[in-house]
Amino acid sequence: MVESTEAEKSGVQVPGLTAKLCEWVGALQLSDVPEEVVTRTKYLILDGLACAIIGAHLPWSETGTKAVLSMEAAGSCSVWGWEKKIGPLPASLLNSSFIQSFELDDFHSEAPIHSSAVVLPALLALLQHTESPVADTQFLIAALIGYELGPRVGLGLWGGDILSRGWHSGAVFGPAAAAAATSKLLNLQPGKIEEAIGIACTQACGLMSAQYGSMVKRMQHGFAARNGLFSTLMVSQGYTGIKEVLETPYGGFISTFGNGGTREPPTTPHRIIENLGSAWELQNINVKPYASMAATHGTVDCIRKIQELHPNALSDVDEVEEIIVEMSGPAFKKGGWVPERPVKSTSAQMSAPYAAACQIVDGAVFVQQFAPAFLEREEIWKWAHKFRCVHNPEFDRDKKTMWGQKMTTSFKNASREKIEVFVPAPRGVKPLLTNEEILEKWRKLTEDIIDVDVRDKIEGLVLGLGGGIEVHQIVELLGKQTQQLASFKS
Template identity: 40%
Template sequence: MSEATISDVTVPLARWIAGLTPDAVPERVRTRATHLLLDGVGCALVGAQLPWSRVATGAVLDLEGAGDAVVVGTGRTTSGPAAVLLNSTFGKGFELDDFHPVAPLHSASLVLPVLLATAQHQGGASGAQALTAAVAAFEVGPRVGMALHGSQMLSRGWHSGPVFGTHAAAVAAGRLRGLDAERMEDALGLAGTQSAGLMAAQYEAMSKRMQHGFAARGGYYAAALAAAGYTGIKQVFDRPYGGYLAVFREGHDPDPRQIIAGLGEAWHTELIAVKSYAAQGGLHGTIQAVLELRAEYAVDPATVERVDIRVGHTVYHHGWWTPERPLTAVGAQMNLGYAAAVALLDGTVMPPQFTEERLDADDVWQLLGRVRVHLDEAVQRAPVHERFATDLTLTLRDGTELCRRVVQPHGGPLDPVTNEEIVAKYRTLVGPLMPTTRLDAVQRAVLGLDGLSDIGELGELLAGPVAGTLDRNGTVR
């Protein structure tokens, strides 16, 4: 190793990406990848109809104008980069999208928009090519995140997904463009220099929905520039001065080996978690614990004197601050106290729990005032897959304490959401928005991606407007 590098992972990674073949990916991984993409499609179609997405669409199309790239669920088209930005923003529109439990990023919202726009720009790409590109991207994003110890980035205030996500997007676009290892290395370097994202967006900013879109657009550009011969940073993960890991390492010690650990053997595609609730992933343990106690003991929220939630660093810093009335929808979807309150009161945490009326409801805020969140150092010292663990105690007015520990919520590696559940989620979310014939056709196209002669067929199915729009209540109008 030369003095100019601190590791040797960038080139091996680029070679693996460029050399990945469909036959090298186990069938179960390919099947899971199609279901992750279906979940991404459902989230994007729903997200496209939300009021803040309408604001984003108007602003971006005013800047970019018309083009040939599909803006999902709107009947509009625009330039490739603008479509990537918007479609990714739609995928993040209502906190229903996937997340990686160890290296937090939202993969489908990065990968799906890039696949659609790149294929359109290239004049077509087969479904088999797109699926292999998706798997490569699903593998690379988390590995880059794990090299930075994943959730530590959230604890330090970075929006981890946009920090890791540029690489996932660049890989998806680069694979469809057929970049060789040298050009893929350029694309990774061009992606790394665009990585950023501030987690303070979580409190009230619409831009929280768009930050993965910035990363997706950055990766899309990175691959296109590399394909044209525009060179990027070489050995971007290895350089000690100004390299990706060297710069983002401040405050902790990165582990470059994670970037190539288990390539082609251990598949992160199978670890990506699919959400069951419309809230950030770190809140799911609290939601599940509340719902389990509520069901098991028939808890009357009026009898609850106190709610105590114990979590580790990442969930605490990302998910807890003393809320002020009223919260915005995005703030509520990030806040442990709000999630616990509406789960206990309503028995679920889905779009109707984030209406303007519910966000400012007296019963919610009365219960919120009885929530206490505690930082538990023991969780932080636990094995990496247990760092989203939650200990929850409901203290009733008669002194009874009801306790529940959730090491991993449903969706985590120990209890994954099944492919059948993903299909059911897609149909529940999207069913009210379009005729069953179109709903079925989209599902067949995504789950049968391997058999599509051109992924543009999927783009055409997603292009048209849906039957209605969603109001702030998540209700079709």
């Protein structure tokens, strides 16, 4: 357990920060981790693979895959769902883009990162690339480290603050996590892990303008997965990287990305290693119940609450004057807007008004709502334009309030009483989805996309990790051809 001094908590650089982190990574064994944390890791892995399976043949995934395959030679690493093999770096890039392809994958509530999209593609590509046998316990502890470190790196930059400033936070936090996980899989020593993280951090980048309709939004966590894996492979061959990359005052990761921070102090580097090994950020990773960006989930749940308490209140769009949604700063900047028509799936999924309109009209915000044939429905757009999202600074106070949203619905009939509802945190954040609910999501997402026998084998192997299973079987099964969702076929 690592505790912080008062000076470190005030934003002062933490001496030896990167080395302390890497010593922990190098020393950690599965027996050091509480059983419930190990079990949760397995369910997070299963959820990430479900998202990849459904995402491998969506239109934008096919465009990206065909482009990458046209420039890459055959190799040893599976492109999931394609029955193709290429080199480890492009494989990790593509497979990550599949996990991130439909806004269904996990996220950390305070330090936004989609951990599965960073960790799993890098680890499974390395697994196929390396000639050395890898025990399932070694794979499991490596994955657990990746899930734990991504959010912790983000906490050093106040998590959501960097997102509010326009960085795609997970693509910034992710390279270090992928480097640490893959270094652990190769059993690198702490000094080498530090160098791998140094090479990874110098490649960190990602811009949130990608959310406005581009395909590359789906691939930016893939850059993190690829770059982290690249860093480890380079170090394993004797190439040297940056030492003390997290804490270096000039040009270091925290000092550089913290420049312009809006919080006081602007950075909190002590949080990267605070209570390391006793408090698990992995347990704060959220699994999504809705196929939309995380900040839209509170808006959806506000609508669900109205539908529960006032079943007929939203039955006629023409009777509603306006729906005001009060949000935290990060939620407002990322999701408090209405896309322009014609809309792409990406933009629709990033918009709180659009997602909420789907809940009003369909009573659901899942895969079907964002299929191309469903995007231009007039009734959805009528409802979407009834929403006005506003920033409420009260929700910015701390991590306990940042997920809160308040919704006020007013009606054209002035004598009709306004409806006010408040959601302190959306479903999936508080409460977290249970392991049983994650298993249900896995089966629902993979239905009709992969053969039932293949699905059941993957499920059994993932949930059996740590019991002596053959990990290579998982990635070989993932490489088998999958189907495109019927609603996304042109």
